Amino acid sequence: MTEAPTLEALSQRMIAEIDALPRRLADGARYLIDHPDDVVLLSMREIATRAGIAPATLVRLARTLGFADWSELRAVYANSFRTGPARYADKAVAAVQQDKGAGLLSETFRAQEASLAFALESNALEDITAAARTLAHAERIYVAAFMSCRGPGLTFTYLCKMLRPNVEFLGSEGSSLVADLSMLTERDAVLSINFQPYAREIDMVADAVAKSGASLISLADSRATPLQPHASTCLLFSAESPSFFPSVISAVGVVEGLAAAMLTELQDTAMERIGHIEEQLYTSGSYHAHRRAR
Incomplete structure (x- = not known):
């Protein structure tokens, strides 16, 4: 490539072309779009594992996008990398992997907390x-x-x-x-x-x-x-x-x-509607009358 694109331009290009890519290349592109920090922080093999593809697929993706190899594509991400908070989902996965003694219910609740964050x-x-x-x-x-x-x-x-x-x-x-x-x-x-x-x-x-x-x-x-x-x-x-x-x-x-x-956007209109519906729920017997607060 004569001039390296910005990360934003590269991401927009992948989004625009993703439907035309073969399925595995599209899976790789989608992962890069949604996890740009990982391209800098993780090895190509680890990225491929997380994306559910082979490492060679990332090389093919880089060449399809006009780069000589994976390292040239990775350089675009490295140039744009900014230190930020770690991905919460990654934190959850790491915590689950380290705590093998916990039950599935506990692991699930921890992952849900991380997903909300x-x-x-x-x-x-x-x-x-x-x-x-x-x-x-x-x-x-x-x-x-x-x-x-x-x-x-x-x-x-x-x-x-x-x-x-x-x-x-x-x-x-x-x-x-x-x-x-x-x-x-x-x-x-x-x-x-x-x-x-x-x-x-x-x-x-x-x-x-x-x-x-x-x-x-x-x-x-x-x-x-x-x-x-x-x-x-x-x-x-x-x-x-x-x-x-x-x-x-x-x-x-x-x-x-x-x-x-x-x-918040609808304000009084919505609050009036909520009050009307709530009144109808009580009147219809959908709510227990003794629960009603006045």
Whole structure:
């Protein structure tokens, strides 16, 4: 290469080209995008292990991006490296590996704590605020959350309906994803929640957002998802877990934070709606009357 790119330019290029890369190269690029400090702090072999690929794949990725070898690509990261707080997810993994005597339940709770801290560290206040503003003032909100992401998606839907009307969960019972997506307009907003491996429906959401001009908030385990090119705001959560399945605890934390930020944005309108709904819950008998505080 005649002139080394900046780290930001390199990351943006990988994000733009990631869909066209072979799957293993895309896995490597995605890891580099989301863990730039690791390129400086860890060996190529360790990075490959964490990314779930072979070390040779990182060499191929470097050459695909126009570098002579891995060390030349690594130099871009070294030049831009800034000392910062260690990744919380890495801390959790290290702690679990050192404490072999702890039970899986204890390890899981520790990883969940680290995942929540990772979400707090990774999402700037201005990004949360921007996402909340978009969602608060859209004509309609559609929540796109499939498979194991359905849990945090339903949590957000429930909370958001307490704050404002016209909130729908895409592809819910009694409807279809195709029909729901066909109703999107440029006045609407979509909150999409995803982690790898991504559900096939993510491509349908991306196409519908692109065609309709709807605003998109992407909450995912990576900044390099198929939705990223269409998103006005990208928020991160960690799905790392010592258990057999990825964790969505930090995704739940982020959506609860989004709901709190939306309350701040909507203020009196939302508070009046919450009060009305709460009154209806008591009146309908959904809450025990003796629990009511006056």
